[in-house]
Amino acid sequence: xxxxxxxxxxxxxxxxxxxxxxxxxxxxxxxxxxxxxxxxxxxxxxxxxxxxxxxxxxxxxxxxx
Numbered sequence: 579x580x581x582x583x584x585x586x587x588x589x590x591x592x593x594x595x596x597x598x599x600x601x602x603x604x605x606x607x608x609x610x611x612x613x614x615x616x617x618x619x620x621x622x623x624x625x626x627x628x629x630x631x632x633x634x635x636x637x638x639x640x641x642x643x
Contacts, residue, residue: 586612
């Protein structure tokens with residue numbers, strides 16, 4: 579995990595079921611949102627600005643994806 583993500587508090591989506599096929603998101607870091615595969619917590623993570631993450635979520639909720 580990148581040193582930029584030290585202290586990241588990842589959580590699973592409330593839409594996830596009890597299975598392993600989901601992503602985890604950390605929103606507690608200033609100026610950064612991190613997303614990782616729950617099956618590989620020590621693997622790579624994607625990072626976004628908070629605005630980019632909000633825009634992505636708005637697109638998902640709006641049916642753009």
